[in-house]
Amino acid sequence: MMKTAIYFIRHGEVFNPKGILYGRLPRFGLSVQGKKELAQTAAFLATQQIDYLYSSKQLRAKQSAQIIQAQLHLPLHLSNNLLEVKTSLQGRTFQYISTLNYDIFVHPDKKIVGETIQDVANRMQKFMLSVLKKHPGKKIVAVSHGDPIMLVKAQIEGLPIVNESIRPSDNTYVGHGEVYLVEREDNKSLTIQSIFKPN
Helix, strand or coil: CCEEEEEEEECCCECCCCCECCCCCCCCCECHHHHHHHHHHHHHHCCCCCCEEEECCCHHHHHHHHHHHHHHCCCEEECHHHCCCCECCCCCEHHHHHHCCCCCCCCCCCCCCECCHHHHHHHHHHHHHHHHHHCCCCEEEEEECHHHHHHHHHHHCCCCCCHHHHCCCCCCCCCCCCEEEEEEECCCCCEEEEEECCC
16 A cells, blocks of 8 residues: 655745735745744644655745655755736736635636636646656645635636635635645545644
């Protein structure tokens, strides 16, 4: 029996005084609170015998991964598949985004440029399949972003790949520094569960 585990982690809280959707904009790094969250997450991961460390290239994810790296002493691999959603709505206020029910994806009827929700789901799937194949039986950390991680969850739980599936009404959207563990035993189907949340 061989078990492969991927620990998906959302970056820590971001310093964002103007409350805008930062998307792929540069220079959005972790807040003081975000660094504290990731220190807790890193301490938890230090108990897990991790073998590999991957991260999105966005500053907030990379800073989060570096805090983890300081604990785990592993090389850091950057992956474009773990990036934040590409959307022309970046730079707009969260107040405005909330009026759209946070639906920031390209849609035939909307004047939004970037990625469709399926594009994001596909690249996260591509990342998972690639590391499962590359590192069988190992434990892999992948630092990413809220929507991409929620799309991993939706896919594994067999939900439709639509905005409503990743924004549950019961407030279970992935938190900053939260760890979602995806496991595959032999070639069975994937499972996912939240196993750690910083205070």
